Amino acid sequence: xxxxxxxxxxxxxxxxxxxxxxxxxxxxxxxxxxxxxxxxxxxxxxxxxxxxxxxxxxxxxxxxxxxxxxxxxxxxxxxxxxxxxxxxxxxxxxxxxxxxxxxxxxxxxxxxxxxxxxxxxxxxxxxxxxxxxxxxxxxxxxxxxxxxxxxxxxxxxxxxxxxxxxxxxxxxxxxxxxxxxxxxxxxxxxxxxxxxxxxxxxxxxxxxxxxxxxxxxxxxxxxxxxxxxxxxxxxxxxxxxxxxxxxxxxxxxxxxxxxxxxxxxxxxxxxxxxxxxxxxxxxxxxxxxxxxxxxxxxxxxxxxxxxxxxxxxxxxxxxxxxxxxxxxxxxxxxxxxxxxxxxxxxxxxxxxxxxxxxxxxxxxxxxxxxxxxxxxxxxxxxxxxxxxxxxxxxxxxxxxxxxxxxxxxxxxxxxxxxxxxxxxxxxxxxxxxxxxxxxxxxxxxxxxxxxxxxxxxxxxxxxxxxxxxxxxxxxxxxxxxxxxxxxxxxxxxxxxxxxxxxxxxxxxxxxxxxxxxx
Ligand code: HXC
Numbered sequence: 434x435x436x437x438x439x440x441x442x443x444x445x446x447x448x449x450x451x452x453x454x455x456x457x458x459x460x461x462x463x464x465x466x467x468x469x470x471x472x473x474x475x476x477x478x479x480x481x482x483x484x485x486x487x488x489x490x491x492x493x494x495x496x497x498x499x500x501x502x503x504x505x506x507x508x509x510x511x512x513x514x515x516x517x518x519x520x521x522x523x524x525x526x527x528x529x530x531x532x533x534x535x536x537x538x539x540x541x542x543x544x545x546x547x548x549x550x551x552x553x554x555x556x557x558x559x560x561x562x563x564x565x566x567x568x569x570x571x572x573x574x575x576x577x578x579x580x581x582x583x584x585x586x587x588x589x590x591x592x593x594x595x596x597x598x599x600x601x602x603x604x605x606x607x608x609x610x611x612x613x614x615x616x617x618x619x620x621x622x623x624x625x626x627x628x629x630x631x632x633x634x635x636x637x638x639x640x641x642x643x644x645x646x647x648x649x650x651x652x653x654x655x656x657x658x659x660x661x662x663x664x665x666x667x668x669x670x671x672x673x674x675x676x677x678x679x680x681x682x683x684x685x686x687x688x689x690x691x692x693x694x695x696x697x698x699x700x701x702x703x704x705x706x707x708x709x710x711x712x713x714x715x716x717x718x719x720x721x722x723x724x725x726x727x728x729x730x731x732x733x734x735x736x737x738x739x740x741x742x743x744x745x746x747x748x749x750x751x752x753x754x755x756x757x758x759x760x761x762x763x764x765x766x767x768x769x770x771x772x773x774x775x776x777x778x779x780x781x782x783x784x785x786x787x788x789x790x791x792x793x794x795x796x797x798x799x800x801x802x803x804x805x806x807x808x809x810x811x812x813x814x815x816x817x818x819x820x821x822x823x824x825x826x827x828x829x830x831x832x833x834x835x836x837x838x839x840x841x842x843x844x845x846x847x848x849x850x851x852x853x854x855x856x857x858x859x860x861x862x863x864x865x866x867x868x869x870x871x872x873x874x875x876x877x878x879x880x881x882x883x884x885x886x887x888x889x890x891x892x893x894x895x896x897x898x899x900x901x902x903x904x905x906x907x908x909x910x911x912x913x914x915x916x917x918x919x920x921x922x923x924x925x926x927x928x929x930x931x932x933x934x935x936x937x938x939x940x941x942x943x944x945x946x947x948x949x950x951x
Contacts (some may be wrong), residue, residue: 451489451506455530463530468601468623469667471511471526471534474561477671478524479515486513487546493537498570505531509564512543514550517675520683520690523551526561529601533565536607540568541578548585555684557594559674562611563601563624579606586613591786593684596677598670599624599650599660611659615783616677616735618662619650620670626653626660655738658776663738676733680747680754682787689754689789694728698751698928702726705920709835709860713867716762719744722794722834723757726750726924732757735780740772745780750792751928756784759794760845762835769841770801771814778817785825790931793822793831793846798867799838815844816950823850824947828934830854830927833861833905833914848913853937854930855914856923857905863913864902868895871902 434442452472453460463470469477475484492504509531514523525544527534544560551558567575589595590613597611599619603626611617611626619626627648634640634647646652654663664670682689702725708717724730727748734746742765745758758777760767784791800806800815822829822844830853831846842863848855857863865871872894880887901907908914918926941947 447506448489453530454505454507455528459530466623467666468529468563470530471528471561471563474598474600474667474671475511475513475515475524475526477668478559478561478674479517479522480519483515484513484524485515486511488512488543491539491543493539493568493571495537495568495571495574497572500570507531508537508540508543509534509568510540510543512547514547514556517678520678521554521556522678523547523554523556523558524561525558527564527601529563529565532568534563534601535565535568536575536578537568537571538574538578541575541581545581545585548582548589551593552585552589555593555686557596557678557681557683558589559596559598560610560614561598561600562603562607563599564607565602566605566607576606579610582610583613586610590615591685594678594681594787596674598674599626600667600670604628604630604648608659616661617653617659618664618670618673619653619660620667621650621663621665623667625649651738654736658736658739658772661735677747680733680749681789682754685787687788689787691752692728692749692754694749694752696728699925701921702924703921705923708920709858713836713862716766718763719759719761719767719794719796722923723748723759726927727755727757728752736776740770740776742767742770743773743777745777747789750924750931753931754789755792755931756780756789757792757794758846760797762796765801766798767796767836768798768801769815769818769844770806771809771811774811774814774818774844778814778821781818781821781825785821785827788827790828790830790934791822791825791846792927792931793829795831795833795837795842795845796835797838797841797845798836799841813950815840819844819850820947820949822846822852824941824949825851826937826939826941828853828931828937830930830934831856832918832923832927833857833863834920835860835862836867837861837863838866839864851939853934856916856918856926856930857908857914858920858923859905859917860920861905861908861917862899862903863905863908864898868898868903871898 490506493508510525510527512525525547595614597614597617608626625644625648631642650663653660662673723732732748742761744761829846846852876894880890905917909917
């Protein structure tokens with residue numbers, strides 16, 4: 434063998450050993466926990482043969498606590514670039530088999546390098562987290578590493594999509610990187626996120642909880658809203674990330690990819706003409722409306738288990754990616770509350786940052802009343818959604834299906850928040866409040882003065898109120914909506930509206946940045 438051939442075979446050997454830097458025993462332990470390794474995850478995520486690994490031979494520089502005795506290649510994270518469905522992405526996957534995927538200074542440098550590359554290339558960055566947090570032996574260097582990553586998360590926000598998959602532990606300050614990214618996905622039973630673990634919780638508050646109860650996928654997907662997705666297993670997690678990417682653009686300057694469809698834009702849905710129940714107090718399923726109007730009935734929901742009184746997610750309409758926001762009458766009558774406002778506001782801001790048009794379906798009886806909501810700052814949280822819609826400059830098409838009462842009507846992408854095209858179904862009721870509440874306020878004195886005829890007074894005034902506000906004609910007369918449409922034509926009308934808005938350009942006043950009600 435020539436010297437060169439020797440060198441090449443040494444390289445091949447070194448690469449092979451770098452690929453299992455944590456050792457087979459730790460890989461087996463990872464599998465025994467039902468988890469994949471960092472490389473297996475990237476293998477599933479990226480198009481076959483597309484992965485270009487960077488910094489495979491980077492080693493930590495720590496000399497504390499015996500660390501100087503071992504220098505595994507790659508140092509606990511696999512980083513690089515590849516494609517998903519042919520589109521370039523930058524990736525990092527923490528390798529739990531090397532020091533528990535804990536973050537060293539060199540590991541943070543590897544992660545920051547791919548984040549910087551993603552920014553320069555205008556491509557999404559996907560981080561797969563599985564880590565014991567800051568590498569304890571490195572002390573402040575590890576903390577500095579987190580700071581470097583967080584700063585990049587912040588600067589990349591609104592420029593390139595950032596997606597976090599949590600595939601194992603993510604504890605302490607480490608949770609703030611996913612929290613700064615656009616979407617966080619967690620795997621049930623094998624991943625958790627918390628600032629302080631069960632042991633610290635017990636010693637400080639006396640509360641006894643398991644890691645799953647404290648910060649598991651189900652908890653964050655349904656109670657805190659920290660996770661956008663909770664999936665059953667890693668394979669489903671990877672597929673979810675890929676599907677999410679198919680709706681969003683590479684960066685804030687490019688359009689989202691078009692998706693070919695055989696679903697005709699002019700398809701009518703007769704079933705929508707009878708979906709609204711006769712009684713205003715009766716619910717119907719908003720998912721049924723969404724699936725009828727989007728291409729091929731394919732709706733990709735975000736935050737499915739959190740604040741279920743509002744639905745947000747992506748779909749295609751006429752091949753274009755759209756963000757759908759819709760009240761859900763089946764859950765708390767579709768009322769807006771703190772969590773629904775937070776959830777929808779964040780989604781609206783993502784769509785606006787990345788040029789994805791917003792389609793809003795309104796059936797909202799108002800904001801949820803009560804001390805719990807007021808003490809929890811429903812005022813400020815509701816204002817987040819109001820702000821997000823008012824600030825958004827992407828095409829905004831709104832359809833009011835039934836109720837649109839009070840402040841909630843304004844918040845849900847009304848005309849005055851620079852809504853582009855606002856339609857209503859003939860069943861729409863756009864008013865300050867519902868008929869019963871209005872009659873109680875306006876005719877309290879008359880009812881008190883003549884209690885024997887309270888029921889007749891109420892019925893007569895309610896009929897008068899409903900005649901005036903229980904339909905969309907007043908709003909249409911005043912130009913607050915563009916048209917009253919037949920429900921069966923909703924898909925076609927929205928698609929046509931979106932086509933007409935394709936070249937929309939709208940500016941905001943010059944400012945350093947806004948001061949939205951956080
Ligand atoms: C160095 C670590 C480590 C860490 C784990 N390891 N976490 N090494 N720094 N933070 C090492 C272990 O020593 C072990 O090494 C290997 O990784 C696997 O860990 P195990 O404990 O055997 O695995 P498991 O039983 O699955 O438990 C995983 C774990 C636990 C729950 C994550 O390791 C753990 O509690 N780690 C510490 C978590 C933590 O408190 N981190 C600091 C958070 S504060 P060997 O060689 O035996 O295989 C923080 C601040 C960030 O991160 C601030 C940013 C602003």
